[in-house]
Structure formats: structure tokens, C-alpha cells
Amino acid sequence: MVSLSKRRFLRLSGLAIADRLLPLRLCAQTPEPQDDGDLKIILVTFGGGVRYAETFAPEGVRNIPRLRALRPTGHFFKTCVNSGVLSHYNATSSIVTGNWQRVDDFGFDRAAGPTLFEYYRKAAGVAPTDAWAICTNKSFATMGAGRSRDFGEPFGANVVLPKQLLLEAVSGVIARAPAAGVADRTNVLRRLENILNAGYEGIGWTIFKGGRRLDRQVKEALTRSLVEYIHGPEAPNSGDELTFFVAREVMREFAPRLMLVNFWDMDVAHWGAYSLYLQAITKTDRLCGMLWDEIRANPSYKGRTLMLVLPELGRDGDSDTANGFLNHRSGDPSCRNVWMLALGAGAGKGETDRPIAHVDVCATAAELLGVKLGETAGRPIPELI
């Protein structure tokens, strides 16, 4: 799937995807051309929960050939500590707000304070197209803005949930004609609708209330196109692949200065199949590599982009009673201590032993964007400033 050229995708899907991802009111605004000196920041959550043991530990690097190869070209922070709540939403929300968030684990509440997107957009007065969050996790609809009255959605990021769209597309496939070859389609569709918002995490689910809701017409058109896409010869296999695809489209069409890309497939570990977890890690590694390739090839990003890659949380250690890699709630070091790789503009080359924290990412990015934050737990990381 991911090797598709844009032209081929457009031909297959029959639409210009990026144009239609946006609410119509946003589409009406032409993005401002960027000054050459503007640093762009892409935050990538190597997400879904991954342990050191399967990534940068000696026995794990075979699972991440792209990041392993990129490590010497950037700055590697050996320990990045998540001291907050070990759920995907809270962990990621802590990264983008600079404060440890303790809100609903499944995105029913917004972050307690403003996000980096809001600070940036309000301070810089930039167009809505300049801050995006492309998230595989379906409960991240509210990731683009917190609940602070002085900020909020008017200054938030555009949030796209490709997996949500994919779900709708798959529903469409199953509801389709007998040609789909699916027995008892009505029943299956009902089930699908029931679990439409289910995450891998237990049988947790969230109701997608739209966040920054896509225009209905746009959404329907996109869904139709994705159904066609799924039937195409190079069908994607997961939400993360589609997330990459959409993120790349957004970069090409709008070249935002600030973007969060949330991968999540490796949370399949909850199913209890270690091999599927490893496969998901390797896939995410590949997608991170491709994102970096895009940065280096895209004139809007080349030479002036800092990409920060970090897992939002780890997973339980093998000796933990919570059944090791399956879960991520024990709070043991395997769950809290991960890493961060900084690549590109300003990152330099090197390694840091001193622990940094997830909340430092927001403070660092804000400093680089020239944005003043309110009170935050995080501190700028000197090696990147």
C-alpha cells in the first residue's frame, strides 16, 4: 500500500484526498507560504506501547532496522520517562501539553490545559492548516485541543482519524453485495458498528464524536473512496499504514509547521500474540523511516524539520504479574522508561544518558517554535535548543 504513488492512489480512489479531508471552511483558506527559515516540527509517537526490549535493547534492534540505521544520524535520548498515567490518551496528551494529564483514558475528556497546537496557533496567528494531528487511535478525536477557555478548538489542530475512516470503509465492504463473499453480512455489519470505536485495549471503546468533525459530505466521499481503495490491488493492512498515507498527503498539500503523527498498531499486543506485536513494531519502524524519507524529499520540509520519535509508553516487563508484553499498566520500569530519537534540523548527532521526560517534548518544541507556554511540568531539552 505505502509504495503507491500519489497519482496512483488518486486514480484508484477517484479523489484528491487531502482536499477533502478538510472542513470546507478550512479548504477555503490558502495556506501561507512558509519562510525558508521556519523550522517545522513533526512529533511521531511510536505508539501503541512498546518496550525497550523489543526496540533499542541489543536483542530488540533487529525489529527496528530503519531507526537503528537512523540513530547515528540524530540525537538519541536513552531514557525518556513517562511518569504519568499509563494509558494511550493520557500519555500522548502529556506529550502535546507538557503537563502530566490525568483525564479520561479513552478521550472522553480533553486535556486539562492547552496543547502545543493551541499555544502555537494563537501566538503565531497562523492558519488552521498549519497544525495537524493524524492519529490511528480512534479515541484521539480530542487530541488537538484542551479544555482551557482561553484557547480551545478555535486554536487547535485539525485532527484526522484515518482508522475511523477505515472502519467505516470496512463496514461498507461487508455490507456490500454477496460478491464480497461474506456470510451473514447483516450480522457482521451490526457487530462492526457495535465495535466501531473499539480499541485494542481490552474491550474499551470510545464514541467518535467528531472532534473537529469532518464535513459530512467530505466524510462520505472519503469513505466511499476508501471502500474503493480497500478493493484495490494494493490494499492497506492496518490503520497505521493509512495514517502514514494521510500524514504524507497533508504534508504535501499543506506543509504544516507542526504535526503529530500517532501510530498505534503495536497495541495489538493485547491480543496476546507476540509475533503480531513484533510485526507491528517492524511496520511502525518502516513507516517512521518512510516519513523521514518524505521529510528529506519534500522541499517544504527538507533541511528545516525536526522529527521527534518516541513511544508514548512501554509495556509490562516479562517478570511482571500482569502478563508481560500483553499489558501496560503495571508501572514498572519496562512500562515507564522508553527512549526518544531526534532527527533533522537542530538535532545534531549524539546520545544522552540523562533521563528526559515525555512532558519535556512540548516545552522543547515550543521553544523551537518561539512560543511561550503557560505553566508546564516539562522543561526544554538543552541538547535540542
Add this chain to the structure above:
Amino acid sequence: MAKVSRKLQTLIDDGLFDRLPPTFAAYSFDRIEDWNKLFPAERNYFERLFGMLARSDAQAVARLFAPLRAVEAKMGVDRRTWSTREFTLEHVDFLQRNRHLAEWRKTIADIFGRIDPLLDVEVARSGRPRLVVVVSPSELPMGADRMWRRLQEKGKLVSLSLDASDAPEDYLARMFSGAPGAGRAAALFDRFGATRTQDAYGAWVVEAEDSLHRLAESIAGWTGLSYSRLADLREILMEQVNEMVTREQIPGPRQLGERLQRMNPGALNRAAGGDPALRDFLQSVLLNGNGTLLINNTFVEWAAVQAIRRARPALICVAFGIRNKVKPFSSLLIYSDQEETNPIPTQADMLGSYVDLEIFYEYIWRECEKYAEYRRNTAYLFVGEGMDALLAIGPADFPLLQADKPIRLEEVFEAAVQWLNI
């Protein structure tokens, strides 16, 4: 609360729980609330735990719990905000979201780190030989040298003498019952049940298919769980969960978890043979939110680990299978049957299963070694069906560890019988 043992009720009446820190007391009450759903090993543990706290010097107990009381104060927990007689979802939520959660967890762990060794001494005094047998399916594309790599250095590869004339389908029968042909001789777990009649839940069989179940002479005296034989129950549970989510508009995972605990399908009760402890066990294993409803080996591993943790069987026989390849988009269809929803032909995932099982062998071994009942007196046999070697781990006096030449499958059975004294 269901009636607890007289011993424990006396401690409750004497106000033991009122003297404990609220979070510890509430959690403890929650654990013993459904007394009839606890296995004998669990009941025994709680009686010993609270008995020890009751008879210990009051000042020593106060010192033990002082750090927890300090953390509770920081968390905002006191007897006005926390009932010590129930542990609700709100309590869980409060703890999970509290900024002192990590400290609280560590403090609890430290408390048990001091209590459990004392309790373990009592357990160790009444220790006896135990046996864990883990069988891998014959379809795995690896030889014995590449199996059990995470554990090989802990034990010994024991060569097996296989004759070309031996029927491959008799491999497990000969190893588990000492004779070819299923059901012709009592299997290990049959013998255990017949010998140790007082030891309810002392022998378990947990498997993906039913090849071990088919070896049984009788269904009495041992506890058996087969993923394939539970197919109807799994289907019913999946349908009911979906119904629940659809019709009741359950707002979130916490509420769903609570509803799942209250589910009471007749099929679950039938599958458990009307046994409340086993029914509760099955319900928690199948509805824990992980892949136990969907992936055979996940069910086997999780059920085995839970059986070890809760029932502490002296004999547990675990048999994994081959899981199917996950079809594209299956990650989106958590509670749907892949066979129904996806027209792509189902394929067995041999290599994926091999990778999955490598870590599961270790997890089962690790789980046993956490408990005093198993440490230093448990023999482990890791068996690949059809293979000419097995991995044996255990105390030096376990007979197979002395083997210096290939042994017959029947000798494995005899060694197990001798070890367990059944």
C-alpha cells in the same frame, strides 16, 4: 458478603479490617467478598494472611502499614472518603488517576514483600513434588535445538527413543498414560484425581484443541479447559457483549467491565459444571479484554497462568496449538469471527505460532516460580509432540534429569508417576 470461613469471620468480627489502612482493607474485602468463587488455595492464603496480621504484635503491624498510611494521606484517602467494606470502580479510577499512584503501588508491593516471605515459610514446610507439562503442536517447523530457547539453559534436553514403527498419533498417549491408544489406560491427570481425592483443583488440563482431553479415562478428579470445546460458549459471549454494547449504550470501558462481571449466561454455568469458582474463573479468563476469546494460544496461556496463580495445582498439563494467520483488517473486527467476516481463506501461521509460544513457555515457567508452592519442588517438561527430545527443568532428584541415554515415552510417564507419587 457471602459467608466466609468461620476463622476469617471471627477476624472480621474482631475488627481486624477496621485497623488496616483503608485502601488495603477495601481491596482485601473485595477479594474475599465472593468466598464461594475462590479456589481452596486462595481461601487458604487469605486465612493465613489475615490470621498472621491478627496474631502479630499490634505495634509491628502498625509499623508495617505506616508507609501506606502516609501515602494514603497524600492521596486524600481517609475513612470518611473510603469505605473499607467495598472496593468499587470509582476506587480503581481514583487510584489510577492519582499522582501518587506509583508511590502507592510501590508501598503495597513493599508490604507484600515483607508479608509473603513469612507466609511462604508455612507453604514451604508442607511442600510436595509438582509437575508442569507444556506440549507444543507437532506442526511447528523447528527441531528441539531451536525450541524453548528462552529456557534451555535452565534445564536439560532429554533425548527420546522413538522407533520408526511407533504410530505418531500415539505419541501423547504413551507419554501421558504409558500406553498407546487414547483412553486405554489412565492418564496422568486421571491417576492424580483418583489418588488425591481430597485435592480439589489439584490437576488441570488446559489446551487449544482436545488431544489431552481425549486421553482421559474419566472426567472426574481433574479440571479441563479446551479452547476448541468452548467454541459455543465463546460465540455466545461474543454475541452477548455486542448486544450489551449496542442496546445498553454503555458509556465507557469501566462501566462495561462492571457489566461483564455481572453477566450470567447459562452457557457459562453449564461449561463450568455448576461450579461457582470455575464459572467465575472462566468468565474472568474469557472476558478479561485480551485476546482469549479470539486466539487459541492466548486463551491457553492466560488460563494456565490464572490457574497457577489462583488454584496452585500440583499437576498442570498445557497444550498449545497453531493459531491462524490474522486476516487483513481483522484488528478492526475484534468481536467478529474471521471466518464469517472475511472471504480470504484461513491459513495456519506456523512461524507466528512458534514465535508466540517461545515467550509463553517462559511466562508459564515464570508464573510458577513466583509461588512458594512451586519453587524448588516442581519439575517442568516442555514437550514438542513428535519430537525426539524434550526439555526437562527441575530439582536434581527429578528422575529424567539423570537420564544419560534416550528414553522411551513410557518412561517419561513412569518418571512423572513416580515424581508425583500417584
